[in-house]
Amino acid sequence: DRVYAITPADETTVTAERFGPGSSRASLEATYGAPVASDDEAPGTAIYRAQPGSPVGYRVTYDPTTDTVRTIVVCRCIIGSSSVLDAGLWQIDFDGIGPLTLGMTESEASAAAPDLTKIRDGEWQILEIGLSAVFHDGTLWSISVSRAPSSFGESISGAFLPNARGIRLGNLSGNLGAVFPGGMYRSYVVAGWTQYLVADRSGHLITFTADGASVYGDESIENTMPGLELTGVTVEDAARTLSAATHAEILG
Incomplete structure (x- = not known):
């Protein structure tokens, strides 16, 4: 609907x-x-x-x-394709990123975002903005956008990438909990990154990833992540992409 x-x-x-x-x-x-x-x-x-x-x-x-x-x-309900030149205006929310909406077919997605390039069966990308779209049985299940941490050297400015209610990649993660309340934190020491996950009532999940990890408990993660640089956002239909156990842990 x-x-x-x-x-x-x-x-x-x-x-x-x-x-x-x-x-x-x-x-x-x-x-x-x-x-x-x-x-x-x-x-x-x-x-x-x-x-x-x-x-x-x-x-x-x-x-x-x-x-x-x-x-x-x-x-x-607004039709028309969208170019990567407009990507800085694209909004990230629970239903998708910019012109791409969870549940789209591959043909609908490529019409909405003509810069999408098929990499392999089920996976499309817009390399210029670090966007990846994953399809299963021809239906869009997951969309993500990412950039390298600033410490890696030159990277595309977050001003030219999609934003989540004003939150942009490359910025610190300080106000995630205020803008998207009710989420949970996770930290991965070996991988070296921390995540904030928040879902809506329909089971769509947004995962924010920041560069850097906390080695302590949830309270420490919650205090640490606001000072970390945001490097990626994924929007997915958690009912389809996650295992039953992980789905229950995050969405209850």
């Missing part, structure tokens, strides 16, 4: 920009810009992009007599 949420009839419920039933078309377009093309256009509706570079939009139904809002639906 592409629909995320629906603004109810209660006029006190509004979007983040405080639009809701009764808002004028002119006020919405002053904030969101002109309507864009989508894959679910219908008479009396218009689609506005929620954020630059994102496939998520607001589908707005207008009252034809007053040109004011009747309903606002948040949907992943």
Whole structure:
């Protein structure tokens, strides 16, 4: 289902920009810009992009007599391909990275992100931004983006890579718990990295990886990771990618 949420009839419920039933078309377009093309256009509706570079939009139904809002639906419904030149605008969230959404077929993914190159059966990459997409039985199960730690020398700036609600690769991991609350920490001493894992109710999992490890318990990891450089993010359908035991440990 592409629909995320629906603004109810209660006029006190509004979007983040405080639009809701009764808002004028002119006020919405002053904030969101002109309507864009989508894959679910219908008479009396218009689609506005929620954020630059994102496939998520607001589908707005207008009252034809007053040109004011009747309903606002948040949907992943904006069509069109996306270039790596826009990757710095791509959003990382529980459903995917930029134009790539978990559950896509290979043909849908390659149409949405034409820079994807098939490496081997089930694995595609966009080398320029360190992105990897893994498919199983033709369905997208996992998407990740990574960069080398700054200590390795020159690496692509995180400003040109997808971001997770403003958190970018190459930055310190300090506010992960605040931006994505309710996760758990893991540290791998031999590998030399630490992770913060957080899942949503649908079982989609985001794993943030930072350069450096803690040798002590969970409390020490929680205190250590904020000072470590973020080097990778993976979004996956944990119900499909993880073993039953690991799934139960992380998602309960």
